[in-house]
Amino acid sequence: MSYPPALERLIEQLRSLPGIGGKTAERLAMPLLRSPRDQVLALSRAIAEVGQQTTDCPICHNLVLANACDICSDPTRDFAQVCVVEEPKDLLAIEKTGRFRGGYHVLRGRLAPLEGRTAKDLTLDALEARLASGAVRELILATNPDLEGDATALAVAELADAHGVRVTRLARGLPTGSSLEHSSAAMLGDALVGRQELPRS
Numbered sequence: 289m290s291y292p293p294a295l296e297r298l299i300e301q302l303r304s305l306p307g308i309g310g311k312t313a314e315r316l317a318m319p320l321l322r323s324p325r326d327q328v329l330a331l332s333r334a335i336a337e338v339g340q341q342t343t344d345c346p347i348c349h350n351l352v353l354a355n356a357c358d359i360c361s362d363p364t365r366d367f368a369q370v371c372v373v374e375e376p377k378d379l380l381a382i383e384k385t386g387r388f389r390g391g392y393h394v395l396r397g398r399l400a401p402l403e404g405r406t407a408k409d410l411t412l413d414a415l416e417a418r419l420a421s422g423a424v425r426e427l428i429l430a431t432n433p434d435l436e437g438d439a440t441a442l443a444v445a446e447l448a449d450a451h452g453v454r455v456t457r458l459a460r461g462l463p464t465g466s467s468l469e470h471s472s473a474a475m476l477g478d479a480l481v482g483r484q485e486l487p488r489s
Contacts, residue, residue: 295321347418349394349411351376359383359392367391368425370418372444374398374432382430390428393418398431398440407443415444419451426454433460433478459484 290296295317302313320328344350345357359365359379369390373379379392395410418424427448431437441457448455461479462471471479 348379348392349396349414350379350392365389365391368423369428370424370426371428371430372415372441373430374437374440378430378432388428393427395431395440395444398436399443400436410440412443412447416447416451419447419453422451424451424453426456429455429457433458 291299298317298320299310299313302308302316303310308316320331341353342351343353345352345355345360347356347360350357350359360367366389370393371379371382371388371390372393372395373382374395374397376394379394382388382392393411393415395412395415397405397410399405399407399410419427427444429441429444431441431444445455459482461475461482462468468476
């Protein structure tokens with residue numbers, strides 16, 4: 289006994305998404321059968337539109353609807369300073385702070401050899417071309433603070449070093465409002481390594 293062919297096809301398509309196995313695909317598909325038809329059609333249209341209308345910004349590789357994103361088209365930004373992030377969602381998180389007015393480069397992933405993601409899966413060639421142009425003065429590495437993120441940051445730093453570009457990394461350590469007793473050893477270690485001079489008047 290098997291599901292109707294249309295449902296089988298839906299489950300198979302859901303399974304093809306990263307991080308979704310057979311059981312999860314089934315769990316995602318079943319509620320769609322009970323959803324109102326207009327809701328299912330709206331979801332279908334949204335999936336079709338995102339595939340048809342979104343593309344990569346040719347400069348930073350963020351997701352865009354036009355040829356260049358709003359950030360790369362903004363003449364008030366300092367594009368000699370480029371923040372390197374793993375995914376578009378990371379770019380959005382930094383933009384929400386309102387504290388960075390440079391450019392970005394979205395790697396579209398990170399190095400994870402055990403999961404089959406290598407340097408060729410990232411936008412490192414495009415980043416190297418930006419570095420080779422001589423227009424970039426500083427790369428700010430904003431990859432995730434974990435094993436894969438650190439390996440990715442190291443690969444990017446090596447590219448930058450080859451072109452004589454300054455490399456900095458987002459500070460790590462204690463979040464504002466936290467207490468030392470509830471901080472992990474890794475967090476405290478990062479905070480010690482990344483300590484800063486106390487500003488005085």
